[in-house]
Amino acid sequence: MTLAKFSLLIRYITLFMFSSLFVGCASLFDPPDLNSQKAPRKTIGEMYFEPVSLDHAPLPDQGLQNLRDAYTGLLEVISDPETIKIVQYRLADLEILLAEQQQETGNAPLDRDYFDLAIAQYQQILSQHPQQSDNVEVLYQLAKAYDLQGQSEQSLTVINQLLQTYPDSLYVAELQFRRGEILFNRKDYLAAIDAYAKVLEQGQSSNYYMSAAYMSGWAFFKTEDYANALLAFTKLLDHKLPNDVINSQMLRQLRSEQQLEMLPVGEKRIVNDSIRIMAMLFSYRGAEHSLKAFYQQYGERHYENLVYDRLGQQFLNEDRYRDSALVYRAFTEVHPEHNQAPFFAVKQIDAYIIGKFPTLVLPAKQDFVDRYGINGPFWSDWGQLLQNDVKPFLKDYIQELAQYEHSKAQLLLAAADQPSDEQQDDVEVNRQKSTHAYLQAANWYREFIQTFPHDDLTPEITFNMAESLFDAGEFEAAIDAYEAYAYQYLNEPRGAEAGYAAILAFRELRKTLSDPQLQQQWQDEQLASQQQFVNRFANDPRAVDVLYDSMQQQFDLQRYLAAIENAENLLVWQPRIDTTRRLAAQLVIAHSEFALQQYQRAELSYESILASLTPDDARYNDMVERLAASIYKQAEANLAKQYVALAIEDFLRVIEKTPQSSARINAQYDAATYLLEMQDWPKAIELLEDFRVRFASEPLAANIQDKLIFAYQKNQDWLPAANELKQLWQANPETDEGREALYIAAGYYLKADERDLALDSYRTYAHAYPLPFAEVTEARFQMSEFYVQSNEDAKRRFWLKKLILGDAQAGNNRTDRSRYLAAMSSMVFANDKVEAFKKVKLTLPLNKSLKRKRSALDQALDGLNGTLEYKIAEFSTAANFKIAEIYAQLARDLIDSERPNGLSALELEQYDILLEEQAYPFEEQAIDIHEANIQRSWQGIYDRWVKESFAALSKLLPGRYNKVEKMPETNNEIY
Template identity: 40%
Template sequence: MKRLLGLVIIASIQLQGCSYVGLGDDGRGKTLANLPEAKLPDTKAKVAVLDVARIEQSYQRALAVADEPKLRQQILVRLADLEMARSEKAQLDATDMRRFYDKPVAMYSELLKLQSESAAPVNGIAADQLRYKLAKALSLDGRNDEAAQVLDQLANTNPDSGFMAETQFRRAEKSFADGDYAAAERNYAAVVNGNSPELKQNALYMRGWAQFKRSDYDLALLSFAQVLDQLLGSAATPEQVDAVLADIGPSKANLVKDTLRVMGLSLSYLEGAKSIVSLQTELGSRRPYEYMLYQQLGQLYLEQKRYTDSAETYQHFVQHNPASDFAPSFSIKVIDVYQEGNFPSLILPAKQDFVERYGISSSYWTSRKGVIGNNSLAYLHQSLQELAQFEHAQAQALKLKNNSEAMRAFARAAKWYREFVQTFAKDAQVAEMTFLLAECLNEAGDLPAAMEAYEQVAYGHMDKLRGADAGYAAILLPQQLIQSARSLPDNRLEEWQRRKIQNALNFADVYKTDPRAVVVLAEAANDLLQQNSYEDAKQIAERVIQWQPAAEGSLLFSSWLILGHSRFETKEYAAAEQAYMQVLNLLPVYGKNPGAPSVQQVQERIAASIYQQAEASLTFGDKDTAIAQLMRITQLTPNTEIAAKAQYDAGVYLIEQEKWAQAENVYLGFRKKYPSHALTATLPAKMVLIYQNQNKWQQAADELVVMERTSTDPDVKRQSLFMGAELYEKSGKRAQAIEQYRRYATEYPRPLANNLEAQFKLTELYRASGERDKRNYWLQNIINSHQRAGSAKTDRSTYLAASAQAELAQPAYDEFTRIPLTLPLKNSLQRKRAALEKALKAQEQVLGYGVAEFTTDASFKIGEIYAQLSRDLMASQRPKELDELALEQYEILLEEQAYPFEEKAIEIHQANAQRSWKGTYDDGVKRSFDALAKLLPARYNKTETRVEVSNDIH
């Protein structure tokens, strides 16, 4: 009985398909031992055997006498259902193995046959329901292959059946059990895409297994991911996943676990962690359970003792999820894997990576304001000490062997010391770590950072053992940087000088009895000067001069020099001049000292002081006094650079006062005295201005020629050439102007506006010189330049091109009007027509530009061409041999030929005249009105009547 019950339960599970189908790690599926405990049907729902027998006997008797097919089908349906119920009870009560459902199978089969013959539902029951019942009977009888065939028929013949979801699920499970995973995948997919929510999740899960069995791991991952999406979909972030797992219950939680396990297997068969990224890309957005995939895969590799793969999986998560809350624990897992796998060479780099990712310098730390968890913080404390000690020991060992390698090792040790100090500022070891940091930085050649660390030891921690030496080192280090690292940015040099000064002042205040104090103070004064702290430099220099016991002479000399420079910079120019005189007095004794200025340099400073006095006069608006002071510099110190600049500036101020003649003399003198000076190259532009204001056009043009020849700036050369042409034209030098304009038009096609203006100037100059062919050439060139301009065309270029086209069209118009119609008329008319076409084409080209001024003129001329042709026809020679009648007929014929042209002329002139309605009333429109007055005098040759209007009130 137990064996029979087991078979019934198996059949029931295959038909209903409502439970989750889980597979083991080997993919063979669960056994009978995994099935839930069997439950018998509710006895209250049974039908009494006696009642069923009586009903069946009634239906059998009715069936024996029924002739009508429809009635017979109705009876068969009732009998088949009764037989189905009888067979189910018999199977439950049986103690042996045999077939119980032959009768209902036969009856449902007959019903299907009858329905196919009648093509109508049996007693209102459709074929899909009959096939469903038939398949159920076959399945309960263990005839699974036959049941599968019936389900296939149902699926093929009734795709929209309400039983389709369960049918496809049964077909899928049959295919899966038979090892036909491709068919199983298709049928599970049909359930997934159907409208049966209660089967969809099971089908999705099993579709993934079918794909897994087919080794289609990519598709399997997508299916399993959808299962997780359904189960964990309410988790918006990874941190919410655990709460969702607790809420969904043990059964679904186990399904999540099984799904992750098979996904881990799939990923291991693909590209591991890379496939997780591919999966996320395929899904379109990152899932909150992503970290679980990495965790599952990493653990799987670890269980398989694939340590490298396991570590790389955790690393891959960290690399692609650096900001995740799980990132630190995954990084620790990497280190744990290396330790378990006994990879000592990888442990230290892994710890280094951990510190760099989650330490105080990391964005991870910054974004969380240091709140990274106690476990991670403790790991940082331990790792930083281990890394610093290891690198420091390595550096000490390398120091005697390889200096460059040792420096790099010291730098690495300093990095970890610094991070320890920054991370654990209140730690008991911080003072010692700071000193070790300074030592390592110094050995590594990072002097700025070492200086800062020494400052902290000397003046922050006030370390009694190392404070004095650390303080003096903080002065020496910036000096070394200033002397040996001039190639670095100036702002860093200024910072080091400033730090050196402050450290020197601190040293002098804290260690007053130290014999190095006065020397440090004198150097601080010089450094203050270099940092432009002139007020402080003056105070310190005066302090050194007044130092007791008196400082030695070289310190006094440098202090006087510092005092002079500082006074100059604070605009005490007279006092600065006096200080420089003190320096000149001491130069014979101390002028040979390193860094001492030369006589020439001191003279330059004196000249600069005078120059600044001139600047002060300018500030007060006294330009005359300023000019006199500037010219005095050229007399007192003519060999200084300032003298040249002073004379140049004097010319500038004369120009500002519009003293053109004096400015001309100053600059001509400058050009003669300083022919090789850099400022000499700038004189042509100023001389142009001076000459222009004196109406010396040719001299100004000559200066522009010099500018165009000597300048390396393309824009200056171009502008000088054009402006020079204008000035030559203005001075009456037509040949030079033509040459300049021609060069400009040839060499500078852009900008288009200037190029066209140059060409226009050439046409005007050639008009004046009477060189018609050259004028026509440039007129045509204007047209060509405009046509080639493309998007650079402007209203001005269009106007110039239209003007040029109008002028070039005039000869064709004139030629047409000059041709008379003589005998033989055919020949002269042929020439006339050819001239007409040429003239019309030329005028139409003018119209194409759409410029009103030329459009109205061209329209007038086109009208006149037709009017002229009409007039010429009427004025043509008549054959002499015609008698009076023939001549009259000839006249009529001519009028018939001339009339259309006159009408065409009237039409064109009227259209042109109508432009006045829109506000255009230029010469072309006026001339069309005049032409119409002659052509249609009754309409257009009327006298205007003026009506007087009175505004008086009557």
């Protein structure tokens, strides 16, 4: 062999080894991945030709046969035993791959079978290397080759050898399954069962779990061990239809169908076949009883419905209709809450129908409705989708059951009404049976209505139910049904018939009652039904009479709203009713509205009636009084709601609309009273003044004067208020009320600018009522003020003396106000004395004039000190200032006094010095008093007289009190 050929051979071998290192662990049915990119082991070239630099560029695919030939050629040139062993292993793998390829393409080799060379290669390896650890792969591939060759016995031998030698091999599950397959084909079912069991022991993660469970079931079936066969198939279903953790029962129920549909086609076929076989096995063991017993023993499964359904269908296919029905019924009994249970019940009914078991069909339908209808135990727990799926069956079944019972009842009643000679003794029995059948029919009609409230057939069903109930003597329930048909459904052909039948049912019901209270109750109900009849079926000739009768009865029973409604309907009835009935309707309306406290409506109604009556009609005055009462009641209702303004309007409308009614007196009085409350003084005054004239003899007129005085006061009509008060005083001068009236009247005269009347009133009060002290003090003060305005000083001082004397004699009644006014009065008299002091001039002879001056000074000081004794700050500061000024004035008057004639200059100078010495103490005293006065500012008192003291000191002591504040200069440079 040339070096080039040898190099090429090495590259082929290297490429194959790179690709085959990862196929040794592949399964029998998975071809090796020749394009794997994983890192290979060291190649032969790397191991033996390290000095040679090989070209590792990718080689073109030369095919399995070329690789096999390359390895064959390689065996001729290598001598290392380990390398020879590796090449032999690879060559055997290539042979089996090549054989599989040829088998797939149908290119059979000459004079031998497909896998002969591969088998020979593996046998040679085992003989040459019996202890090699990799022989597990060799035995696996050898067993595979025998199996593919069709030599199952040889394959089984190798498998047994492999399992014995390598019990922990990764291929245990697959080998046990292959072993079971071979044993099953040999009909060694017990051994096959053992092999499949070992596969199942490997757990559900094994790829052969489903197939092992399936074949195990078949093996048990072959041995007629049906119980274990069922368990085996159950394992398969548990595996492929697992009960996932789902909290919702409905989701669990739906899960089995979803799981089955999601399986791959092959697995779905196996699962369906397993269910089919299980159904067949259960049929062998007693059908539905064995099925129920099996799941009771081994636990419920969420896919049980699939098994039940398959078994039921199987019986149906075999024309075993009763057995099919029993299977479906068994499921509904075991799992009545299952979402498939109602449909299994339908299949049960269908099986009876197909099998022609008519006596079983109706009971089954009745059971279906009882269990899965709207009143059954499961309906409320179902979702809307499931309810909608069940409803079509309910609709058909309920109708059939109802019609059957209704027809049965009619036949029995006919037999009771016209009995034959031989049926005479059965009349009462037939009547009782008829009543029972009518009630049964009514129950089915009722369930239909509850289930299909909006169905097109529901109105007709409702009428049929009413008829059944009426014929059964259940009048109360019949009334409800008749009225439902008559008044809840539109355009039904027998609506009027049903409405009137309801009235007849009321009458029949009342005949059975002896309790007056119940009689009254059902009379009211009947009247309501009659009203409905009239409203709905006005074109019926019976309607107007029913309406008029209802109106009268409802008014008598004080059912005023219903009476009004009927009366109003009568008034607009076409054709128009007669005059007598029209007036009766109007009266019912008006009286009912008044009784219902609908006074505004009653007012309008009574006005309408009055418009149709003449004044000489005997009913006219009564209608006027009722109209006035209606309006007055509106006012009372508004007052109760605190709507005072509206109430006043109502009172005024009584006056306007019914001026001659008895209610007018209270209405006018109340209107005025609440106008005062609303502070509408002018309107209140107008009504009160009119009331005092119009209703002078009425007891209410006694309170008018007080209300007028209050209204005048609030409206600031001071003169009329004062006049009313003075009249009140004149009527009661000795009472406190009269005294207070005079005092207030005096003030109002003053506000009205009626000076003379105010002066007269205050004078009268001040002379007549020395007590209460506070009021007489104010009256005296007002008198003094009148004379201030009129410049009548003497008269003013008369009342000022009264103020001073009154305060002095008040004792415990003395007040701050009386003390203030007394201080003010005292200051007036003190000022008079100060002015008198100022008028005394110091003339020659000085000793005489100074004596007069001194006397005037003492009187002024006495007056001012008297004012200070009241300790009123306002007048104390004034008195102090005046005292200081008196002393200052005396000092100035001394200095400015007239000088004697004939004095020399020196004598005159000495005389002046003497005067200054005499004046100085008075000036100092004035300064001291001013300083004491200004110190009041430290106490927060800074009035006019404190300011005046500051001004006086700035002249008397200018160095201290006439300083000008100097502001320091500011240097802005730093800014």
